[in-house]
Amino acid sequence: MYLAAQGLALKYPNTANYVFKNLSFKLAEPGFNALFGPSGVGKTSLAKIITGEIHTFSGDIRSKGMQTCLYSYNLERLPGWSSVGKHLEKITPPARRSRRDELISVFGLEELIGKRFSRLSLGQQNRVNLLRYLLQDFHLLIMDESLANVDELTREKIILKIKDMYPEAYFLYISHNVVEVSKLCNEIIVLRGGLKEPSATVVPGRNFMTGQEMERAELEQTMLEIVNASS
Amino acid sequence: MKKIQMQKAFPVILLTIMLIVSFPGSRIGTAEAAEKVSYRLKWLFNMSVAGDIYADVHQFFARQGLKVTIKEGGPERDAIRELELGRAQFGVASADQVIRAVSKGATVVVIAQLFQVNPLQWMYRTDRMKIERLGDLKGHTLGVTFGGNDEAILKTLLAKANLTENDVTLFSVRYDYTPFFKKKVNFWPVYRNTQAVFLGQKLRQAGEDFAFFNPADHGVRFVANSVVTSKTMLEKRPDTVRKFTVALLRGWQAAMDQANAQKTIKTLQQYDRDSTLETLQEQLDITRRLIHPKASIPVGEIDVAAWKQTEKIMLDQRQIPGPVNVERYLKAIPEY
Amino acid sequence: MLLHRRIYQFFIIYLLAVAFLFLIKYGLDLSDYVIPGPVDVWHTGTREFSRYFSDVMNTMMVAVIGQVISIFLALLVGITGRQATWIGSFTKAAAYNVQAYPIVALAPIIFILLGDGIISRLLIAAMICYFPLLLSVIGIMSEPISDIEHFYRVTGRMRWQLEVKIRAFENMNKLTTVVAGSATLAMAGTIVAEFIAANAGIGYSIRIALFQSDLAKILIALFLIGITLSVYQGLLEVIGYLIEKGWAAK
Numbered sequence: 001m002y003l004a005a006q007g008l009a010l011k012y013p014n015t016a017n018y019v020f021k022n023l024s025f026k027l028a029e030p031g032f033n034a035l036f037g038p039s040g041v042g043k044t045s046l047a048k049i050i051t052g053e054i055h056t057f058s059g060d061i062r063s064k065g066m067q068t069c070l071y072s073y074n075l076e077r078l079p080g081w082s083s084v085g086k087h088l089e090k091i092t093p094p095a096r097r098s099r100r101d102e103l104i105s106v107f108g109l110e111e112l113i114g115k116r117f118s119r120l121s122l123g124q125q126n127r128v129n130l131l132r133y134l135l136q137d138f139h140l141l142i143m144d145e146s147l148a149n150v151d152e153l154t155r156e157k158i159i160l161k162i163k164d165m166y167p168e169a170y171f172l173y174i175s176h177n178v179v180e181v182s183k184l185c186n187e188i189i190v191l192r193g194g195l196k197e198p199s200a201t202v203v204p205g206r207n208f209m210t211g212q213e214m215e216r217a218e219l220e221q222t223m224l225e226i227v228n229a230s231s
Numbered sequence: 232m233k234k235i236q237m238q239k240a241f242p243v244i245l246l247t248i249m250l251i252v253s254f255p256g257s258r259i260g261t262a263e264a265a266e267k268v269s270y271r272l273k274w275l276f277n278m279s280v281a282g283d284i285y286a287d288v289h290q291f292f293a294r295q296g297l298k299v300t301i302k303e304g305g306p307e308r309d310a311i312r313e314l315e316l317g318r319a320q321f322g323v324a325s326a327d328q329v330i331r332a333v334s335k336g337a338t339v340v341v342i343a344q345l346f347q348v349n350p351l352q353w354m355y356r357t358d359r360m361k362i363e364r365l366g367d368l369k370g371h372t373l374g375v376t377f378g379g380n381d382e383a384i385l386k387t388l389l390a391k392a393n394l395t396e397n398d399v400t401l402f403s404v405r406y407d408y409t410p411f412f413k414k415k416v417n418f419w420p421v422y423r424n425t426q427a428v429f430l431g432q433k434l435r436q437a438g439e440d441f442a443f444f445n446p447a448d449h450g451v452r453f454v455a456n457s458v459v460t461s462k463t464m465l466e467k468r469p470d471t472v473r474k475f476t477v478a479l480l481r482g483w484q485a486a487m488d489q490a491n492a493q494k495t496i497k498t499l500q501q502y503d504r505d506s507t508l509e510t511l512q513e514q515l516d517i518t519r520r521l522i523h524p525k526a527s528i529p530v531g532e533i534d535v536a537a538w539k540q541t542e543k544i545m546l547d548q549r550q551i552p553g554p555v556n557v558e559r560y561l562k563a564i565p566e567y
Numbered sequence: 568m569l570l571h572r573r574i575y576q577f578f579i580i581y582l583l584a585v586a587f588l589f590l591i592k593y594g595l596d597l598s599d600y601v602i603p604g605p606v607d608v609w610h611t612g613t614r615e616f617s618r619y620f621s622d623v624m625n626t627m628m629v630a631v632i633g634q635v636i637s638i639f640l641a642l643l644v645g646i647t648g649r650q651a652t653w654i655g656s657f658t659k660a661a662a663y664n665v666q667a668y669p670i671v672a673l674a675p676i677i678f679i680l681l682g683d684g685i686i687s688r689l690l691i692a693a694m695i696c697y698f699p700l701l702l703s704v705i706g707i708m709s710e711p712i713s714d715i716e717h718f719y720r721v722t723g724r725m726r727w728q729l730e731v732k733i734r735a736f737e738n739m740n741k742l743t744t745v746v747a748g749s750a751t752l753a754m755a756g757t758i759v760a761e762f763i764a765a766n767a768g769i770g771y772s773i774r775i776a777l778f779q780s781d782l783a784k785i786l787i788a789l790f791l792i793g794i795t796l797s798v799y800q801g802l803l804e805v806i807g808y809l810i811e812k813g814w815a816a817k
Contacts, residue, residue: 051721070721077714081736081814091724129718136722309780312601331780335599335607378775403766409679550779 001065003027003050003140003170008059008199010045018194019045023059025189025202032163032171034181034205035142037191037230042199043174046191047071047142050172066139066170073144076129078117084128085113092135099165103131106161108154123149127158134162140170152180159184160210182222183208190229201229266297266471271313271322272304273456276502277425278514279350281495282522282530283323286482288498295474311339314461321464321475326454326541327380327550333560334551338462341538341561342476343531345483346455348521350423351381353444354430359417362442365392365449372400374411374419381420384446384453387544391450418444424518428510452537453544465562477567480531484567487523487530531564569808570801577797581790588786603783611783612790619772619784623791626757626768627799629685633692634753637700638746640693645704646731659705670695670756678764688760688768695756696749703745707738736814743807747800754796 008023019042027033035043048054049061051071063069078087092100104110107127112120117128130146147155162171163184172189175181181188185205192199203225208214272280283301286292292299302319304310310322311332323345324332332339353374355362360371365388375385381404389399402416408430411419421427423443434441446453458479465472486495496511506514523530535558542557585608592602599607648659674691681687708731715733719725735742761770769788776784 072718075714076717079715079733079736081732091718091722132718306777312780315597315601316595328780332598332600335603337598337600376778378778405678405764407675407678407764 001030001063001139001170003063003066004061005049006060006062008046008049008057008061010042010049010054010057013056018199020191020194020199022197023191023199025187025200027170027172027187029186030168030170031186031207032159032173032184034185034188035172035174035191036176036178036181036188036226037193038176041191041193043191044073044144047144047172047174050140050142063140068138069140069142070133070136070138071142071144072130072133072146074126074129074146074148077125078128078132080116080118083114083116084109084120087117088113088128088132088135091132093137096135100131100135102165103134103161107131107158121149123151123154126150127154130158134166138169140172142172142174144174145176146173147175155180156184160208164210178223178226179219182206182219182226183214188222188226190226192230203229266474267300268297268320268471268475269300269302269313269318270475271302271308271310271319273308273310273323273325274304276303276499277506278499278503278511278518279422279425279456280323281499281515281518282345282483282486283479284502285486285495285498286479288501289482289485289494291478291482291485292475295478297471297474297478299475299478311337311459314339314459314464320471321458321460323456324459325380325456326538327383327545329457329459329560330542330545330551330555330557333557334553334555339459339560340462340465341457341459341533342465342472343458343480343564344454344533344538345457345531346521347524347528347532347534348445348447349384349453349455350425350518350521351384351453351455352421352423352427352446353381354411354419354421354427354441355444356414356417357440357442359414362444365389366394368392368418369394369398371418372402372416374402374404374416376404376420377401379420380453380455383544383548383550384451385420386548387451387453388446388449390547424514424521428513428517429506432510451544452534452540454534454537454541457533458531473565476531476565480529480564480567483522484530487519489519529564529567533561533564535561569804570798573797573801573804574794577793581793585786600780601782603781603786608783608786611781612787615784615787616791619769619788619791622767622769622772623788623795626754626761626770626792627795629688629768630692630750630753630757631799633689633757634696634746634750636689637693637697637749637753641697641700641704644701645708646727648705649708670759674760674763684765685767688757688765691760692753692757695759696752699752700745700749703741707741708734710734712737739807739811739814743804743811746807747803750800750803751796754792754799758792 004024004026006024009021010019011017012019023046035046037043045054048071049057051069053071078084082090088100088104104113107130109124109127109131112124112128117125120128126146126148127150130143133141133143133146147158150158159173159180173181173185183206186207188203188205190201190203192201203222206214206219206222270283272283274280276284287299287301299321304323309328310319310324311328313319314322315337321342324339329339329341361367368389369392373385375382385401386396389396402410404410404416404420408419410416411430412433419430421430423445427443431441458476460472460475485491486498492512492515495515496508499511500508503511538557538561542551542555545551546554588602589605591597592604603611644658648655670691673694674687677687677690681690712733715737716725716730719729757768758770758773761768762774763770765771769792773785773788776788
């Protein structure tokens, strides 16, 4: 199973300007990876190319064994007519009920199960949304700022848990937090925008796992590489 | 917030009201040097207004030094209201309108009566019913416009014949003639000189025999259209009223003169473009019989007895709360 | 809440309008024939109240049924027409076309075909209030609520019923407003129909009052129409609010 892009280019509609150009990367192993870069460099566009929602690009994108790619983002909402718990009940395949309960506890959502989505804080809403995607079938899950407005400690706890629970799946985590991606992600695709060629560089992350020790210097080195790559 | 808006809006509202209140009032009082007057008709331009148009087109008003603006009427127009509001100086109103208005304190004066015979009559199929006496109406389905003059007239006729509403079937008539064409109803109210002409043409084409039922033949003389002005006008500009009446009646007389038939039709054709020449000719012949039935009676003569009867009918049917003595509001026509 | 506010708002508007008429009447010294006096209006009111009230109820009943029909029709067409399929655009085009004809021109044909009974009034009421409803429903139904629908779409869970449910729920306020607003149109449509050709209802009574140049009766009719409509619209809003609340509480 792999996902590979070769020489991808995407133009803004009706202009000669590129969102990105000559973009290549390869995710050969399952793991928790990141799509990193400032706003406007085409992170969401790339995500949509991967999930097949955008077709107007040139270049080559190839995958093997990756039938189900899900894209989730941080502004999604649950329908207003039922509570969080009822909704989760409905969209959880029977075989994953125990996983759901485990995730609810790791995500710290037990108290919110009876509440309506609109009553939750933004961070709570984002956690609920991510949680329901994790209960679906997927080979690749793209998490577009899916943990925005969640405090750092909880975020880290959630990501570590995801890595433990889904060793066979691919993740693409879109985030602006350089420390977070450096520390937790396996590979970081750094997007540099359409004016630079190539538009992306892949930087290896520290891929920190539960229980590991983290070398401060190594982390700083990775962060530096990411910053250099994106500038 | 809302309070402030109200406070701001109040002077504006007050000003608007004052403007509206003061504007028409000032118009009524001032004499117009050019002798311009407005004349509001009762209905759309058709044969029933032939004389009015004739007087205008053939300079009868101009010869009296008047510049008359003739305004078309319609279902929502009410000449008496316009007189009072100063929007017209003369108008055409039906007798029941006049009586109702004076009973509510309007100061309207009748200066001429256009129709000597009410054109509102009933058309009926002679193979379906024979009407020689009023009693012959018994058992038939009779078309009537509820709320209209024909209702008052028909009820008076029934009362005269000692018939109650249980002895006949009243069918509510609207603008659509289908029930009459389909022979669901064979006794249908029509304006004798206008609608009845093209309805008659259709019936003749279908080979059907028909006749007209004229309430006047059975002693019910309900007055139709008359020319009215306001009391103020009569008091402040009697000369204008006299000139107007003279010009108008001369116009009507000329229009109804057999010798002028072609001229009248030509004049009307400028306004009523929908009717065929054949229709207009037939309409004119019938209109003449309703406006000027006898040479001895001048066109425009006010039939005081018929007015009194009209008032009595309305009083009997409680259309007015008490007697108004309508004869006090009728002004004899001048010699012309 | 909503209901009593509607009613007192109507009272204020009506009283202001009548007061304005009286102001003109006395300011210009007009006779009771042009504008009836307060006593006349009061007497007419007490005399005609029960008759006109039952007329208004009669009209109201036709208007309500007409409105319900057009709500269903608008939902049906709106839901079918929301899709960019051939049948969707055909339905939309047909729905727009029917409305392109002015009802005043269609009414005589309807009355000739269906007679001047209740069916004609019903049809005209439904036709008049149907179009604004349809426009809103099509507008609402063809506007995706991406933030909610995305999940169902990418996980293959989206069904048309769910899509309709999401869009209706998210636009409940708009729908309630449009439905309440269309009540006025249904009522106006029924009155126009009665005015033109029917043998019953307040529109018919208004026509007769107009024959008799009786403005006092018209004022009473307007009052009854207004108050009934206010109550009905208020009730619709309350129902909309309760549906939204009940739906949310499930």
